[in-house]
Amino acid sequence: MPRIGRVERTTKETSVLVEIDLDGTGRTDVSTGVGFFDHMLDQLGRHGLFDLTVKTEGDLHIDTHHTIEDTALALGAAFKQALGDKVGIYRFGNCTVPLDESLAQVTVDLSGRPYLVHTEPEGMAPMIGAYDTTMTRHILESFVAQAQVALHVHVPYGRNAHHIVECQFKALARALRYASERDPRAEGILPSTKGAL
Numbered sequence: 001m002p003r004i005g006r007v008e009r010t011t012k013e014t015s016v017l018v019e020i021d022l023d024g025t026g027r028t029d030v031s032t033g034v035g036f037f038d039h040m041l042d043q044l045g046r047h048g049l050f051d052l053t054v055k056t057e058g059d060l061h062i063d064t065h066h067t068i069e070d071t072a073l074a075l076g077a078a079f080k081q082a083l084g085d086k087v088g089i090y091r092f093g094n095c096t097v098p099l100d101e102s103l104a105q106v107t108v109d110l111s112g113r114p115y116l117v118h119t120e121p122e123g124m125a126p127m128i129g130a131y132d133t134t135m136t137r138h139i140l141e142s143f144v145a146q147a148q149v150a151l152h153v154h155v156p157y158g159r160n161a162h163h164i165v166e167c168q169f170k171a172l173a174r175a176l177r178y179a180s181e182r183d184p185r186a187e188g189i190l191p192s193t194k195g196a197l
């Protein structure tokens with residue numbers, strides 16, 4: 001049974017297509033018009049071993065905000081769709097990833113309930129290319145709202161803004177991979193005593 005999500009979302013501000021295959025090989029085809037954000041989505045696919053297609057055409061003549069936010073919303077929705085009934089998966093995942101001087105610690109519960117806890121160093125450079133660094137939290141908020149997961153992302157230290165953001169996406173990718181992977185000991189078992197996730 002393939003675990004694939006596909007979401008198309010069109011508003012007056014953006015047109016977004018996201019396709020994700022949770023059991024992929026990390027092959028990505030990403031284009032949002034925001035170079036650094038494309039780089040982060042590539043990290044997500046590669047290190048999550050998700051096949052990921054993202055095509056966003058947004059109102060970049062205003063700024064990159066709607067383009068990034070709406071892509072993150074569609075990504076969360078596609079991820080949730082691909083998870084399906086969550087039977088036989090690990091459910092929880094965590095990963096700590098260093099990138100030179102920066103460190104990201106990510107823990108996720110595919111709980112069905114949206115919750116984000118996010119901390120990162122103060123005083124980061126405001127921009128990485130056209131990417132506004134305050135958007136990282138907004139991406140995570142948007143993803144969590146649609147994917148309906150509990151996500152804790154912490155960067156206890158770091159200096160370079162590119163490193164600080166990139167290590168978060170790498171650790172997020174790997175934590176999502178671990179949580180969504182099939183647990184060979186749990187075939188046919190829903191990882192919840194409540195009977196629903």
Ligand SMILES: [Mn+2]
Pocket residue numbers: 065069138
């Ligand atoms: Mn917004």
